[in-house]
Amino acid sequence: MFKFKHLLFALMLVLLLAVVGCSDDSDETSGENNEPDTSEEGTDNETPEEEPEENLEPVSYDFFDASGPGTDINTSEVELGKRFEEATGVTFDIEHIVGDVNQKIGTMIASGEYPELLNAEQSTDAVIDAGGFVPLQDLIKEHAPNLYDMYAPYWELMKRDDGNIYLISSGAPNGYARPANLEQGAWFIKREALAELDYPEPRTLDEYFAVIEEFMAANPQTEDGADRIGFTALTYDWRLFAFTNQPNHLAGFPNDGGAMIDMETQDATVYANTDYTRDWLKKLNEVNNKGLFDREAFTQNYDEYLAKITNGRVVGFFDYQWQIGDAWNKLGEDEDPYNDYMGFPITFSEDIKDQYLDPVAYVSSPGMGITTGTPEEDQIRIIKYLDHIAKIETQKEIMWGDEGVHYEVSDDGRYYRTEEQIAMLEPKEFRDAHGFTYFEWGWPRMSGLYDDGNSVEPRRQPEVAALSYKDGDKEFLDAYGITTFTELFAEPEERPWFPAWDTPVETGSDAALYDQTNNDLMLRQFPKIITGDPSEFDANWQEYLDEFPSDLAEAYEEVIGNGAKSKAEKLAEGVENANAE
Amino acid sequence: MQAQTEVNAPTPKMPQRKDKGFKAFLKKCKDQRALLIMTIPFVIWVFIFKYLPVWGWTMAFQDYKPARTFSEQEWVGFKHFLFLFESDRFLGVLRNTLAQSVINMVLGFVTAIGLAVLINELTNMKFKRVVQTISYLPHFLSWVVAAALVSSVLSIDGIINEILMGLNLVDRELLFLGVGEWFWGILGAAETWKNVGWNAIIYLAAISMIDQEQYEAAKIDGASRVQRIIHITIPGMKSVIIVLLIMNIGYILEAGFEAQYLLGNGQNVEYSENIDVFVIKYGISQFNFALATAAGMFKTVISFVFLVAANSLSKKMGQGGLY
Amino acid sequence: MKKAKKRKSGFMKTREDVIFDTSNIIFMVLLCLVMLYPFLNQIAISVNDASDSVRGGIYLWPREFTWHNYEHVFENASVLQAILISVLRTVIGTGAGLLCTAMVAYAIAQEKFVFKKSVTIIFIMTMYFNGGLIPTFLLMRDLNLIGTFWVYILPTLISAFNLIIMRSFIEGLPKSIFEQARIDGAGDFRVFFQIVLPLSLPVIATVALFLAVFQWNQWFDVFLYNSSNEYLTTLQYELMKILSNSATQTGDMASAFANSGGGSAEIVTPKSIQATMTIVASLPIICVYPFLQKYFVKGMTIGAVK
Structure with missing residues (x-):
């Protein structure tokens, strides 16, 4: 009896499972049938195209933006969005990602239900793989002349292996505008130390740490009596890259990811197992032995790291400027110029040319794409909207604002901002309400210079940057005989493949695995190597090398190297084509 | 899946007592209909919401790509288990x-x-x-x-x-x-x-x-x-x-x-x-x-x-x- | 109850009692300090200027007082809407969950129930597996639950953990009560509603608390199923959104106007928003407990309820 009822129960459940299971299957197949349907409908509907009239009927589409956080709005809620609506009739409901990108996009792919416009960030390849994006090349050529002009030099680069273009990424370079302030990596030293040591200009790693050592010897404590920290590092979670990238920069390479790209052959070489990394670790080991290396460098979290820098205990550190924005702002708030930091382009030796400033860079992925299931009529509306944004007038409207309101034009055609305009544009509330914050990145956009020579980004325009320097800043600019803080840095060399890290790497491949595996290895071994006794350095380094995933590294080098080569080729091709037209 | 193996085990013993057992069972069910009403809807619920998604376990044996239908998935056997265990x-x-x-x-x-x-x-x-x-x-x-x-x-x-x-x-x-x-x-x-x-x-x-x-x-x-x-x-x-x-x-x-x-x-x-x-x-x-x-x-x-x-x-x- | 208390005070306190009570009270006071500190710390950070908080070192008292962090959270129009949804899902989710859990728990607590063991096992097993993110998502889609309020309630109706807890409490009730009721001719539903529920108040209060806290804190299901449906997002989700937003705000400022000083603009940082969020999100739900406590802080005499 007892056993029997169990059986009956199980039978019932199996039956239930089968019933629901079957209905589930049929559902899935019917879902699939939908896709060809819509595309057929699309081809039927070709008639409206012959109408010469622009279709300005109000319509709203969904735009899911996984590229980063932001306020979710409908574009009609901001001034710029309203103007674009008047011109095109289109508005977008923008939704930004909040949680994990892969999980969210994974559910979209699995269900086949996409928003009309999508930026899938790190899951972009998966969406393309799944056939989630529609090819854009014909749409752009037919309906978006401005967009085509802007991206023409990069046309070949935008194509995937199947010859289709699925994405429009933000930032099509047009000439090089040198940043006035540091935006990327540099070796920072506290200005207090620089002033006390009579404005030294360290060039090599040895000189850099000599400055720190000299200052620390004389000033072991801050005025408040806290112990100073000679050199700290950010190694928390994914931010570890800012630490492990250091040898690459010291060797005179820009941030191409985990590999150095040879200028001649465009071969990629992983540097994590080379003498560059070894020499850098050796130096840090030596620095640690002198007590200048932050004991907590490997245990502190991001907040603690920022707090240390803000409190003025840290004499030197390497980082990318955008990672220390909060600390930088806080330090800049007061009138004391000596608690701020100044960045230097440090290399292993004098004869290495530094490459800390990013060269002209075109990143083909991620970007925005129109998804399958969007009727062709709507695809056209969307691409026309993007085309409107790609007009030079619109571009200036988005980046600079309105002439006479947000910026002025000098007699010789140079754009500048008055102090009042800078002050007006400073509050985020103002920039939000106008819509600058929503359109300045993510949409089709050029970068570098307009054809009239003005900088696309106001902050890179020397006239704007100069206004923002305070007296304290000028003291240091004068002492080093420079006019902007980036003047200490070498001009970037032309690297058409830059950045090589945007090469598509197949998920689950050895190349993809290298990144994660090597990161884990460095995370585990570098602290040991650096904090170990100098006499054990060689043994520790050897232990690391023994564990180094050489096979995976080779796969990685091949993928990235090939990516760089094809990128350089395609770019050359694209530029030729663009010139020919 | 586990449920079945566990509950299936007693099958051989069943036939001899089938008749008597079944009647007694039905009677018991009738007597306890209140308890059945209290539980059956939720047993159905638990199967739909908890057991049904278990089809997803097949993913473990595939190089799963969310866009593909079940029949299009590439089967890879124990690859992912091996990756885990052999790491x-x-x-x-x-x-x-x-x-x-x-x-x-x-x-x-x-x-x-x-x-x-x-x-x-x-x-x-x-x-x-x-x-x-x-x-x-x-x-x-x-x-x-x-x-x-x-x-x-x-x-x-x-x-x-x-x-x-x-x-x-x-x-x-x-x-x-x-x-x-x-x-x-x-x-x-x-x-x-x-x-x-x-x-x-x-x-x-x-x-x-x-x-x-x-x-x-x-x-x-x-x-x-x-x-x-x-x-x-x-x-x-x-x-x-x-x-x-x-x-x-x-x-x-x-x-x-x-x-x-x-x-x-x-x-x-x-x-x-x-x-x-x-x-x-x-x-x-x-x-x-x-x-x-x-x-x-x-x-x-x-x-x-x-x-x-x-x-x-x-x-x-x-x-x-x-x- | 009163009676029991009076009787208790009638006993003399022994020396042992005094030592025990004193050390117990000292221990509890220390414990409270350790447990209270993080909240006081978060309150202090939440009312401290965000830019100043970057320096660290805020413990129990703010250095530069401001309401700006709270203003920043509440100026967001969707927050008020989201509070309503959060309250609704907490109330409905707790109520429905409680009733369903108690009913099944009652059934599987009955020795005589034919499916006692099978039903128990079927529920227990669900504690140790799940089909995974994508199959669950597809199920919700096929059930047409995506974009609805019910996706918060239906999938989480019964948690096996709560069910088992409740079952063991009900099993612990004296059998004589049930027998007496049945002899009086009461059916299972009557026994359940009129005898078992009132007797199980402590465990009902416990499970209610578990359910309420669970529902209140959920944000992942909003993220998966309802993120594009702005009328159905919950407080936790909106706060997550504000939090992830705060991370870019300053970076954005820095890149647009580096070195311009930024003195006048009040900013928010992830740290300050995190603290504000901790207070905004947890205060309402923390307040639920004291109300539920009365159901089990006193202890009860089963005899008295009979």
Whole structure:
């Protein structure tokens, strides 16, 4: 009896499972049938195209933006969005990602239900793989002349292996505008130390740490009596890259990811197992032995790291400027110029040319794409909207604002901002309400210079940057005989493949695995190597090398190297084509 | 799937008693129709919402791509399991998972039961309620906040180092999170701090179901405070303790991941990284949902083994079981 | 109850009692300090100027007082809407969950129930597996639950953990009560509603608390199923959104106007928003406990309820 009822129960459940299971299957197949349907409908509907009239009927589409956080709005809620609506009739409901990108996009792919416009960030390849994006090349050529002009030099680069273009990424370079302030990596030293040591200009790693050592010897404590920290590092979670990238920069390479790209052959070489990394670790080991290396460098979290820098205990550190924005702002708030930091382009030796400033860079992925299931009529509306944004007038409207309101034009055609305009544009509330914050990145956009020579980004325009320097800043600019803080840095060399890290790497491949595996290895071994006794350095380094995933590294080098080569080729091709037209 | 194998086993015996058994069974069902009405809708519910998605386990044997239909998926056998088990780190990761979860479990039980007993012994009602509420506050901190606090308390200029230095117990500040061997302990302490009040709630509820007359009787017999705790309060919670214990033993491979992820760093990674963290790094963040599924299946199998073992052990010891 | 208390005070306190009580009280006070500190710390950070908080070192008292962090959270129009949804899902989710859990728990607590063991096992097993993110998502889609409020309630109706807890409490009730009721001719539903529920108040309060906290804190299901449906997002989700937003705000400022000083603009940082969020999100739910406490802080005499 007892056993029997169990059986009956199980039978019932199996039956239930089968019933629901079957209905589930049929559902899935019917879902699939939908896709060809819509595309057929699309081809039927070709008639409206012959109408010469622009279709300005109000319509709203969904735009899911996984590229980063932001306020979710409908574009009609901001001034710029309203103007674009008047011109095109289109508005977008923008939704930004909040949680994990892969999980969210994974559910979209699995269900086949996409928003009309999508930026899938790190899951972009998966969406393309799944056939989630529609090819854009014909749409752009037919309906978006401005967009085509802007991206023409990069046309070949935008194509995937199947010859289709699925994405429009933000930032099509047009000439090089040198940043006035540091935006990327540099070796920072506290200005207090620089002033006390009579404005030294360290060039090599040895000189850099000599400055720190000299200052620390004389000033072991801050005025408040806290112990100073000679050199700290950010190694928390994914931010570890800012630490492990250091040898690459010291060797005179820009941030191409985990590999150095040879200028001649465009071969990629992983540097994590080379003498560059070894020499850098050796130096840090030596620095640690002198007590200048932050004991907590490997245990502190991001907040603690920022707090240390803000409190003025840290004499030197390497980082990318955008990672220390909060600390930088806080330090800049007061009138004391000596608690701020100044960045230097440090290399292993004098004869290495530094490459800390990013060269002209075109990143083909991620970007925005129109998804399958969007009727062709709507695809056209969307691409026309993007085309409107790609007009030079619109571009200036988005980046600079309105002439006479947000910026002025000098007699010789140079754009500048008055102090009042800078002050007006400073509050985020103002920039939000106008819509600058929503359109300045993510949409089709050029970068570098307009054809009239003005900088696309106001902050890179020397006239704007100069206004923002305070007296304290000028003291240091004068002492080093420079006019902007980036003047200490070498001009970037032309690297058409830059950045090589945007090469598509197949998920689950050895190349993809290298990144994660090597990161884990460095995370585990570098602290040991650096904090170990100098006499054990060689043994520790050897232990690391023994564990180094050489096979995976080779796969990685091949993928990235090939990516760089094809990128350089395609770019050359694209530029030729663009010139020919 | 597990359900079927378990319930299917008795089949051979069935035919002889079929007729008699079936009638009696029907009659019983009729008598208990109220109970059936109470449960059947929810059994259907549990099958739809919990059992149906288990088809997803097939992913573990595929190079799963979300866009493909079931028939288009590429089958790869045990590839993902092998990746997991053959990884150099797997043994270490498994060791960390077990150690963390055992430490958390033991600490969790002892402290929560202890706290519940002590709170129960408070005689001032108001104070008792205040303590109870305050003790469960840290449960509401997200791990991000909790981990930040733990990290700051343990940092070189944190309060613990200040006390140690002040008492001259150490001559140099200790780098707590930089010593791998200490990580399990730190994690256990952090978990306890965060959840002891929350975990105690259930025992407090159990204590309040104890008949007060027992305490009165014991007092009259001259039992001391401690004797009353040992002979009345603890036995009164026994059934709840056992049920929770068995359930938690099933969670032997679930040590959480947030705290480990947030407090983990290069110097303690050999002790902090557990299965869940590993799966996040090599699964989800690589768009490899199959690995996560394979790891989930592995954990489920281990869970069932431990659960069944704990349950039968408990029954053998005459303590009743979970089922 | 009153009676029991009076009788208790009638006993003399022994020396042992005094020592026990004193050390217990001292221990509890220390414990409270340790447990209370993080909240006071988060309150202090939440009312401290965000830019100043970057320096660290805020413990129990703000250095530069401001309401700006709270203004920043509440000026977001969707927050008020989200509070309503959070309250609704907490109330409905707890109520429905409680009733369903108690009913099944009652059934599987009955020795005579034919499916006692099968139903128990079927529920227990669900604690140790799940089908995974994507299959669950597809199920919700096929059930047409995506974009609805019910996706918060239906999938989480019964948690096996709560069910087992409740079952063991009900099993602990004296059998004589049930027998007496049945002899009086009461059916299972009557026994359940009129005898078992009132007797199980402590465990009902416990499970209610578990359910309420669970529902209140959920944000992942909003993220998966309802993120594009702005009328159905919950407080936790909106706060997550504000939090992830705060991370870019300053970076954005820095890149647009580096070195311009930024003195006048009040900013928010992830740290300050995190603290504000901790307070905003947890205060309401923390307040639930004291109300539920009265159901089990006192202890009860089963005899008295009979």
